[in-house]
Amino acid sequence: MEWAGPGPFALAAALDALTALLIGQWLLDRGRLGWRLAALAGLLFLLLLPVNGAGMAGIEITAVIPALPAILSTHFGFTWLAGIVVMACLISVALRQQPDARLSGMALLALAYLRACTGHVADAGMLSLAALVHTLHLLAAGAWAGSVLVFVARYGFGQRTFDAHAARRLSQIAAWALLLIALSGAANVWRMLNMAGPMVSGFWQQPWGLILKVKLLFVGIAVFLGASNRWSVLPALDLQQSGARQRFLALLWLEALAFVGVFVCAALLGATSPPMAM
Template identity: 35%
Template sequence: MTGGSLSFLQMMFAALSDVAFACALGGVLLGAWLHRERAAAAVSPAQRGGRRAARVGIAAALAFVLCGFVSLWLESAAMSGTSIADAGSSLWLVASATHAGIGWAVSVAGGVLLALATATSRPLGAARVAVAVLGALIAASGKAAIGHAADAGAFSIAEGVQWLHLLATGVWGGVVIAGAVVLPALDASTARAALLRVVARMSSIATVAVAVVIATGLFNAWRGTGGSAEALTQSGWGHALIVKLVFVAAALALGALNRWSALPRLQRTASTTDAHTVINLMRVEAVLMVGVFVAASVLSHSLPGFAMGG
């Protein structure tokens, strides 16, 4: 396999890992919120939503672990110069003795905790939520140590900012993408009250997450360009950043439309038509968030803009 093909696979699985991480976080949050709606009760109108949130959470957590392991395997192939099929012989050495390998291993360990927290369809109690939060924190710290932030050194400010950025983006993207899957299960008129409360919670936490995403994203963009606007137009990294910003802006616009127009209208009318509008807007926003994660993967595998001059 050529180096270009290997790099493409690394970018693809990194993007899948980001989407899976976000969906796992979204599944956990939605599961916890629906637990408050007594989704586990046999006659609860939120029961279908609770089950779907549990399935999304465990499927995404397992996918995250799998993507992390595959990414570690691909990293071993890239570092050892061997084929993908033969990379297993250097897997342990890369995972234990290289910065990138340790980062992926830590990320996988966090993913295992996430998977354990979501491993059953039983309601998400406080203990399981705590395990999921710990897993998310560990997974994000491992991922932060893999990208360009690691150039500043372990436990640097850049890594800390990237850690916050990954968590905030995961929460924002997670509630949107997982919500686009779970909320249709609350579309019945009998579940309308639960739908309203869950969407309101999603909107509130997404607003906080977006604020953190913007703040940390500005720091990362400034650091990546080296303070030079030319890096945006004269480097592949800059072009990828522009594409990511376009996706982010479009997702923000749809999120604002949902929060300030569609959701208030649904709260006033509680109608099926307005419920469909809220869910359909979220579905489009979910597609845009996937685009954000793909662009972020390209960014992390591109030479930073500040390096274009050597």
């Protein structure tokens, strides 16, 4: 099947966005996590089993309950069970009065790893280099996109006083994340090109390749907007120039919209069969 259906696609996009928000919050707040955000991510992760299970079995969601034992015996089922344990740990850490940055960071790392292992990279094995590279890719993407989304949610509606120190921290996170995204993303594409084999000449014309091109376009837009903020607006913020904060937030809003497109494309890639050598 080329397309796994709208259910797994929509759920994957929402879960990836929430995971990014959790990573961004962890970075900007130095280890603190909101329990409501963690609980919502946990709820969506629970829904992965019936929604993806129905897609895998080719049945309606209402008929998935009798098939759950068989689904749980698959690689996806084992990964889902491990993910439930991770989500429970994440929520329990978020509920603590005193945040533990190490525990919450380990839980987010485990969540990103399990999300990587539920995608196409699972074909290479859970302990493969491909799985580790894709985990790094998800963490870096979450760091950049999540930090942007969290910052916009806090300061983009005028309900909080603009924090210039947080803006500089956001810029630093984005710069390091972009480097990791570029390296891990290039490794992922190289692996897919090798998998395509003789089809490599038509790789970018296949549905998976076309979606990847759109995703890269959104990433390019986000890079341009982020670079404009870092090299043009941040110096103006340091000089406390009039209108600098408004320009910073305006570019950040556009960057957040670009990341929405990235999440949609990433979910589409996960729901579409990549080109494979025959």
